[in-house]
Amino acid sequence: SAVISQKPSRDICQRGTSLTIQCQVDSQVTMMFWYRQQPGQSLTLIATANQGSEATYESGFVIDKFPISRPNLTFSTLTVSNMSPEDSSIYLCSVANRGWRFFGPGTRLTVL
Amino acid sequence: AQKVTQAQTEISVVEKEDVTLDCVYETRDTTYYLFWYKQPPSGELVFLIRRNSFDEQNEISGRYSWNFQKSTSSFNFTITASQVVDSAVYFCALRVGSGTYKYIFGTGTRLKVLA
Numbered sequence: 001s002a003v004i005s006q007k008p009s010r011d012i013c014q015r016g017t018s019l020t021i022q023c024q025v026d027s028q029v030t031m032m033f034w035y036r037q038q039p040g041q042s043l044t045l046i047a048t049a050n051q052g053s054e055a056t057y058e059s060g061f062v063i064d065k066f067p068i069s070r071p072n073l074t075f076s077t078l079t080v081s082n083m084s085p086e087d088s089s090i091y092l093c094s095v096a097n098r099g100w101r102f103f104g105p106g107t108r109l110t111v112l
Numbered sequence: 113a114q115k116v117t118q119a120q121t122e123i124s125v126v127e128k129e130d131v132t133l134d135c136v137y138e139t140r141d142t143t144y145y146l147f148w149y150k151q152p153p154s155g156e157l158v159f160l161i162r163r164n165s166f167d168e169q170n171e172i173s174g175r176y177s178w179n180f181q182k183s184t185s186s187f188n189f190t191i192t193a194s195q196v197v198d199s200a201v202y203f204c205a206l207r208v209g210s211g212t213y214k215y216i217f218g219t220g221t222r223l224k225v226l227a
Contacts (some may be wrong), residue, residue, distance in 0.1 A: 106155040
């Protein structure tokens with residue numbers, strides 16, 4: 001298994017600002033993922049982040065809006081840029097370990 | 113197409129009642145895995161169970177049980193003698209592919225257990 005922590009756990013932000021979410025894993029993992037869960041909705045994959053390469057974004061998500069860093073095998077950040085109320089969601093970090101996905105506790109973001 | 117359907121958007125039961133959450137999946141892969149996750153109000157995803165496509169044996173864990181039927185492409189989850197702490201959103205998920213696996217989540221079922 002993998003133990004994942006995220007910071008912040010929640011935040012309330014103003015429209016037009018940006019927030020960077022951190023994800024830390026207790027072991028080295030090749031693949032990390034970022035998901036968005038809008039209110040009352042299921043999980044949607046934003047992007048896959050491999051260490052040493054640019055993140056791969058899913059349809060509907062772009063790097064300018066959701067820049068991702070993956071500086072090493074245990075850490076990643078997701079930035080939600082130029083936020084609007086529609087960005088209010090839970091953002092979940094996930095890692096792949098031996099083929100299984102493990103999920104972080106999530107960051108609950110509210111944009112006013 | 114690969115898809116997970118949780119037709120029940122929200123279920124309310126009274127404490128101590130039994131409740132079954134339905135999950136129907138679609139895939140052409142012969143090897144796949146099915147999962148159930150619990151998401152309490154705090155937001156984290158709690159892993160409950162994993163089942164591979166070759167193992168149709170039902171499983172019981174305390175008050176939880178799972179019924180996997182390939183013939184109907186279903187992987188249903190039953191909570192016996194429900195408790196208020198069971199109130200959460202429950203997600204069914206499907207893992208397909210090889211090498212780079214793809215996880216497909218259902219839309220979730222919100223369970224409310226009333227005291």
